Amino acid sequence: MKCVICGKEGEYRICGECLAERKKVAFIENFNLEFCSKCNSVKIGKSWTKIDFSEAIQRMVSEKLRVEPNFDVHEIIIMEKAAVLRGVLNGDPVEVTVPLNYRVRRISCPRCSMESGGYYESIVQIRAVGRELREKELEIAKEIVRKTISESEGEKEFLSKFEIVKNGIDFYLGSRKLGEKISKRISEEFGGRVFETRKLHTRVDGRDRYRFTFLIKLPEYEDMDVVVKNETLYVVKNARLGKGIDIFTGKHANIFETSVAVRRNSLGWGIITNLDESSAEVMTENGNVVIVQRPFGAEVGKEVFVFEYRNRTYAFPVDL
Ligand SMILES: [Zn+2]
Ligand SMILES: [Zn+2]
Numbered sequence: 019m020k021c022v023i024c025g026k027e028g029e030y031r032i033c034g035e036c037l038a039e040r041k042k043v044a045f046i047e048n049f050n051l052e053f054c055s056k057c058n059s060v061k062i063g064k065s066w067t068k069i070d071f072s073e074a075i076q077r078m079v080s081e082k083l084r085v086e087p088n089f090d091v092h093e094i095i096i097m098e099k100a101a102v103l104r105g106v107l108n109g110d111p112v113e114v115t116v117p118l119n120y121r122v123r124r125i126s127c128p129r130c131s132m133e134s135g136g137y138y139e140s141i142v143q144i145r146a147v148g149r150e151l152r153e154k155e156l157e158i159a160k161e162i163v164r165k166t167i168s169e170s171e172g173e174k175e176f177l178s179k180f181e182i183v184k185n186g187i188d189f190y191l192g193s194r195k196l197g198e199k200i201s202k203r204i205s206e207e208f209g210g211r212v213f214e215t216r217k218l219h220t221r222v223d224g225r226d227r228y229r230f231t232f233l234i235k236l237p238e239y240e241d242m243d244v245v246v247k248n249e250t251l252y253v254v255k256n257a258r259l260g261k262g263i264d265i266f267t268g269k270h271a272n273i274f275e276t277s278v279a280v281r282r283n284s285l286g287w288g289i290i291t292n293l294d295e296s297s298a299e300v301m302t303e304n305g306n307v308v309i310v311q312r313p314f315g316a317e318v319g320k321e322v323f324v325f326e327y328r329n330r331t332y333a334f335p336v337d338l
Contacts, residue, residue, distance in 0.1 A: 046116055053124055136179065142191065162204055
């Protein structure tokens with residue numbers, strides 16, 4: 019078949035080149051590009067995405083491009099006021115230039131508006147039991163918050179504010195999910211358990227909206243402290259996991275809910291000089307000899323930690 023215009027041999031009544039010259043085979047609908055100047059994200063479809071500005075235009079153009087059904091576009095080159103489309107039309111390779119009109123609207127995205135408006139759905143509260151929060155714990159907690167937010171995509175994944183309070187810190191977060199994730203990570207890092215509570219905040223369209231509080235209590239004890247629960251003394255072996263050892267039976271035990279009897283830096287040192295069934299004689303670092311209840315793992319010549327608790331002296335092997 020010959021093209022009716024130029025006479026070129028082909029499969030169509032009119033060849034691609036002639037068609038492109040005579041007919042509008044493609045156009046791009048005008049569009050607005052909404053851009054948040056605060057976080058540099060762009061609205062594509064219904065969601066806001068952090069992408070490069072030129073990539074955003076590229077994507078909007080592909081969305082707004084309308085072409086003749088037999089025009090197969092392979093490449094779109096974007097220029098300031100036009101786009102060049104390269105592809106195949108009626109069997110011929112063609113290049114078509116179409117006008118490009120769009121407006122950029124600088125607005126605050128929903129996330130940034132909520133963030134600057136102080137919006138929050140959950141609070142993560144970290145409290146140290148019977149002590150101040152340590153500087154190091156504060157730093158790690160802030161780092162966990164920062165990292166978790168940077169890994170989250172959603173519109174409400176932000177920190178509204180934080181407050182240093184007595185024995186701890188409060189983080190106000192944009193979503194419940196974020197609060198849940200952060201509190202889980204913090205409790206995994208430090209030990210301690212998460213207590214979740216909710217409070218009715220408001221009603222929206224007849225539905226109750228809650229605010230959630232995730233309270234993490236950090237234990238008072240540290241590794242190698244001596245703790246007490248129901249008159250039993252334990253040495254803390256893993257504060258993070260809440261594990262300790264009974265100093266008289268050597269049994270491993272869960273030490274949540276215990277209180278500190280002696281801090282590790284208040285422990286004295288000694289050596290076992292004599293033993294019987296129920297007691298041990300210990301020579302302390304000051305040269306005093308004391309008799310204590312026989313601890314688990316006692317052997318003559320073994321080094322022990324020595325401490326006083328409620329007017330009695332105790333000892334346990336340093337390698338317990
Ligand atoms: Zn032709
Ligand atoms: Zn934004």
